[in-house]
Amino acid sequence: xxxxxxxxxxxxxxxxVTGQGIYITDSEGRSYIDGSGGAAVSCxxxxxxxxxxxxxAQMGRISYAHTSFFTTDIAExxxxxxxALAPKGLDYVYLVSGGSEAVExxxxxxxxxxxxxxxxxxxxxxxxxxxxxxxxxxxLATGGNAWRREQFKPILPETHHVSPCYAYRDMQEGESLxxxxxxxxxxxxxxxxxxxxxxxxxxxAEPVVGATLGAVGPVADYFARVRKICDKYGxxxxxxxVMCGMGRTGTIFAVEQxxxxxxxxxxxxGLGGGYQPIGAVMLSNKIYRAFADGSGLFQHGHTYIGHPxxxxxxxxxxxxxxxxxxxxNVVKMGERLQAGLDATLGQSPYVGDIRGRGLFRxxxxxxxxxxxxxxDPARKINSRIKMExxxxxxxxxxxxxxxxxxHGDHVLLAPPYIIRPDQIDLIVERLGDAIRAAVAN
Numbered sequence: 001x002x003x004x005x006x007x008x009x010x011x012x013x014x015x016x017v018t019g020q021g022i023y024i025t026d027s028e029g030r031s032y033i034d035g036s037g038g039a040a041v042s043c044x045x046x047x048x049x050x051x052x053x054x055x056x057a058q059m060g061r062i063s064y065a066h067t068s069f070f071t072t073d074i075a076e077x078x079x080x081x082x083x084a085l086a087p088k089g090l091d092y093v094y095l096v097s098g099g100s101e102a103v104e105x106x107x108x109x110x111x112x113x114x115x116x117x118x119x120x121x122x123x124x125x126x127x128x129x130x131x132x133x134x135x136x137x138x139x140l141a142t143g144g145n146a147w148r149r150e151q152f153k154p155i156l157p158e159t160h161h162v163s164p165c166y167a168y169r170d171m172q173e174g175e176s177l178x179x180x181x182x183x184x185x186x187x188x189x190x191x192x193x194x195x196x197x198x199x200x201x202x203x204x205a206e207p208v209v210g211a212t213l214g215a216v217g218p219v220a221d222y223f224a225r226v227r228k229i230c231d232k233y234g235x236x237x238x239x240x241x242v243m244c245g246m247g248r249t250g251t252i253f254a255v256e257q258x259x260x261x262x263x264x265x266x267x268x269x270g271l272g273g274g275y276q277p278i279g280a281v282m283l284s285n286k287i288y289r290a291f292a293d294g295s296g297l298f299q300h301g302h303t304y305i306g307h308p309x310x311x312x313x314x315x316x317x318x319x320x321x322x323x324x325x326x327x328x329n330v331v332k333m334g335e336r337l338q339a340g341l342d343a344t345l346g347q348s349p350y351v352g353d354i355r356g357r358g359l360f361r362x363x364x365x366x367x368x369x370x371x372x373x374x375x376d377p378a379r380k381i382n383s384r385i386k387m388e389x390x391x392x393x394x395x396x397x398x399x400x401x402x403x404x405x406x407h408g409d410h411v412l413l414a415p416p417y418i419i420r421p422d423q424i425d426l427i428v429e430r431l432g433d434a435i436r437a438a439v440a441n
Contacts, residue, residue, distance in 0.1 A: 014390075019046025022416050022423055024395070032390065033415070035427045036397035040210060040243045040360070040414035043270040044320060051275050051316045058312035067306045075306040078315045082267075082282060085252050085322065089261045090282040094298070095306045099242035099268035100134030102279040103204075106264045107138050108300045110202040110236045113287050116294035119234075122201040126191055128164045130405070132212040133204060133240050142204050145212045146405025160195060162187050164209065165218045168353040168364065169372065169403065177220040185225035192233050202236045202264075203229075207254040210243035211399055214362030214410030215355055217249075223258040236263040236287075242279065243360075246270030247321050247417060250331040250358035257357070263287060273317040276310035321417070330417050333424055334358040337413065340428035350439045359417060364402060365409040365435065374408040375439075377401075381409040384438035394430040411435070 006013065014026040022045050025031045034042055044051065058074060065072055079093040094109070096102050107125065114122040127133065129144040140149060141156035144164070149156065163170060163184055171180045192200050203226065209216040230237040239262040244254040248270055251257055255265065264287070268279030291298055304310075320326065338354065338361060345351040345363060352366035365385070367375045375381045382398035389396045402408030415427060 021045045021047070022419055030393065032393050032395050033423065033427055033430070034395050035389075035413055035415050035431070036395050037270075037414045037416055038274060038395075039269065039397065040248060040412070041269045041272075041274040043247060043417050044273045044317060045416035045418050046274075048273070048275075048320075050320060051273060051313055054312045054316035055275065055309055058309050062308055065308065066303070067301070072306065072308045072311065074308050074311040074315060078311045078318070081315060081318045082280065085318070086265070086282050087253060087256060087261045089284050090265060091285045092283050092288045094281045094283065095311065096268075096279045096281065097277045097302060097304045097307065097310070098279045099240075099266065100136040100139045101302060101305075102242060102266035102268050102281050103134045103139040103142065103240060104136050105300055106204075106238050106266050106281045107142065107202070109264060109281060109283060109287060109298065110238065112299060113236065113290050114201055116290040119198070121199055124195045124200045125159045125202050125204060126188065126195070126200060127159060127161055127204040128209075129161045130164045130166065130212050130402075131161075131204075131206055131209060131240075132243075133206075134242070143212075145401075147401045148405075150405070160191060162191050164213060164216070165222050166209075166213060166216055167219050168216075168355070181218075181220040181222040181225055184222060185229060188226060189229050189232075192229065192235065197233045200233065200235050202238050204238045204240060206240045206244060207258060208244040208249055208357055208360060210360075211397065211412060213402060214364060214399065214412050215357070215360045216362065217355070217357055218258065223255070223260050227260040227262075230263075238262060238264045238266070240266045242266050242268045243414075246317075247327055247330055248358055248360045248414060249356075250327060250334060252321065252327070254357075270321075271317065272310060272314045275313040275317070276307070277304075278307070278310040278314050326417055329419075330358045333415075333417075333419050333421070334361070336421055336424045337361055337415075337428070340425060341431075344428050344432040345435065348435070350435065356413075359413075359415055359419070361413045363411045363413075363431075363435075365411070365439070374403060377406055381438055382411075384441060385409070385411055385434055388434035388437045389431060392430040392434055394427060394434065396427075396431055396434075 131144040133143040265282045272278040353364040382400040385398040397412035
């Protein structure tokens, strides 16, 4: 009997024993296409020889050095690589060990920034409903995932939420994409004014919403409008690219496609490709200078930040991601994935929307295509899809509570960037069969 407290108690999980490319093989010899990259993590697939070699080489030099005593060449190199790739103006990096840590650090950076510049009254955080920013207390409070938040509400710090940019369900009849973006921006501005324009410190959002909504991107000039509101009221814009960043949407940073520069960006998952736990916060020179010219320190830290082996893995992952063919393949295979899903599932009475960017695609499952009525949550359609997909040798990322934390189901796909056309077609075929089987039972 297992001594691990697994996520779901009493469920017998297969044991993963090997991984190669886009496949994972279990202890009974069954092979699975990693169609979701785990949780949008395995961007280069499994057992990539170049990444393994980089980690081994670093082990032969130094495996750990606490950042209160030392820096390392490899951590410095990784920071330089990230700054060179980031939107202009994001000039510094704070290394952490994962996505939730990155969000916690970003929130603390935002708060301390305002203390440093003499505006300690700024304390309010605004985010969006049906978002996800991590599972630590501060990150969970910031996120708008109603189901994840529910039982922990009594211990969550105060945060505030506005509507997501969720055109499939929330656009009004006859409303243009531009008018919808304007309406959402007006809602955000009204919330800022309600809380006190000089008391809000940050607005937090995912450029493309991942697990909670299923690859939902912004419309029109939504983020340009958000950036203007933040500038108008002196609010920091924090974009969470933990899931959608590091090439997942076809550009190294998802925000590149929005034509704006945030004040802080959080990254993780694809940064290390699953080879080591690592994350980072990228910050503007404005924030860095406030610290450097003020107290001279960031009052935060974790034991494993800047870990040399993790930095070595991430550095090599970044090097591979920036090869010309890599993002080209993400875009090309993303288009093939969308086209395949449209052809296979577009006419299904149980598929309401197929969306996303690059190799980051979501399929929203409905009971009635015309009314967009979701399935009864008691049917646990998301769990059925996951089970049926695994039976067919496919790992995908189905979730429940798409609409409000209780109602709605979707499937997230985020395969490795090295995927080939024939493998894309297999994902589409197996997922189509899994969805049909799940809704039929």
